[in-house]
Amino acid sequence: GQQLNQSPQSMFIQEGEDVSMNCTSSSIFNTWLWYKQEPGEGPVLLIALYKAGELTSNGRLTAQFGITRKDSFLNISASIPSDVGIYFCGRVSGGSNYKLTFGKGTLLTVNP
Amino acid sequence: NAGVTQTPKFQVLKTGQSMTLQCAQDMNHNSMYWYRQDPGMGLRLIYYSASEGTTDKGEVPNGYNVSRLNKREFSLRLESAAPSQTSVYFCASRTGQANTGELFFGEGSRLTVL
Numbered sequence: 001g002q003q004l005n006q007s008p009q010s011m012f013i014q015e016g017e018d019v020s021m022n023c024t025s026s027s028i029f030n031t032w033l034w035y036k037q038e039p040g041e042g043p044v045l046l047i048a049l050y051k052a053g054e055l056t057s058n059g060r061l062t063a064q065f066g067i068t069r070k071d072s073f074l075n076i077s078a079s080i081p082s083d084v085g086i087y088f089c090g091r092v093s094g095g096s097n098y099k100l101t102f103g104k105g106t107l108l109t110v111n112p
Numbered sequence: 113n114a115g116v117t118q119t120p121k122f123q124v125l126k127t128g129q130s131m132t133l134q135c136a137q138d139m140n141h142n143s144m145y146w147y148r149q150d151p152g153m154g155l156r157l158i159y160y161s162a163s164e165g166t167t168d169k170g171e172v173p174n175g176y177n178v179s180r181l182n183k184r185e186f187s188l189r190l191e192s193a194a195p196s197q198t199s200v201y202f203c204a205s206r207t208g209q210a211n212t213g214e215l216f217f218g219e220g221s222r223l224t225v226l
Contacts, residue, residue: 006154033214042116042202042217043155088154098143098162098206100215101171104154 006089006103014111019076021106023089028069031092033100034061038085046087047074079110114138116218118203124224125193133188133221135203143206144186145170145215146178148199155202161186193225 006023013019023032031050035043047058049065049072056063062075076083086105093099119134137144145160147170157170161180175197177189186205190197200222204215 009152040219042204042219043215044217045214048214099157099160099170100145101157102147102155104152 004089004091004101004103006106008106009104010107010109012109012111013079015079015081017079019079019083019108020073021087021089022071022073023091023103024071025091026070029091029093030069032063032065032072033090033092034063034072034074035088035090035102036085037088037105043088076108079108081110081112084108084110116203116205116216118201118218118221120221121219122222124226125190126226127194129193130189130191131193131223132190133201133203133223134185135187135218136185137203137205137216138184139205139207139216140183141205141207141216142183144180145204145206146176146186146188147202147204148172148197149202149220150199158188158201190223193223195225197223198225199223 003026033048034046037043047056047063052069053067054065060077086107088105089103090100116137142163146158147155149155156172159178161167164183167178179187200220202217202220204217206215
């Protein structure tokens with residue numbers, strides 16, 4: 001199947017540091033999504049990207065849709081302890097049969 | 113607001129037993145999805161239903177069946193459970209409108225197969 005590579009697999013940082021994670025795909029897509037999953041919960045949408053080159057912010061989070069349409073990154077500035085969780089990128093395929101498939105996730109740990 | 117509700121939240125089965133995971137959403141969404149989550153593997157799509165009356169296979173459908181009972185409910189059935197199906201299962205729903213990326217997830221169902 002089409003591969004979606006997310007990196008890094010895990011990060012352990014100090015409170016206040018900035019964080020960057022990214023996803024790359026072997027194929028082009030029209031939609032990139034970033035989700036966060038907290039322990040014991042289902043994933044929650046953080047940012048959705050629909051256009052190549054699009055840069056979108058949500059508070060301390062910023063995500064960009066790569067110009068090649070094969071990649072996306074998520075940045076978190078000035079991390080805080082509640083940023084802890086697993087961050088997933090997702091890409092949409094299937095046209096009218098909308099399917100969302102995820103990367104393997106980035107586990108973020110923030111040390112107070 | 114209930115959102116997406118999954119039952120049961122926890123289940124232990126013996127190999128070969130059958131069970132059904134139930135999912136219901138109260139948001140009038142058209143599309144519903146079943147994922148499984150395993151350590152280091154992320155979330156993998158098992159089956160989805162783009163609209164009432166339709167179902168399609170995802171990445172890992174083997175060993176599972178689904179039923180879109182009505183617009184609200186989408187169940188996942190394991191006919192003969194295997195230890196490899198030990199996982200956390202998530203149901204999700206979406207409005208079904210084009211270019212609307214937000215899937216709303218339930219809290220998950222943790223299944224252990226002995």
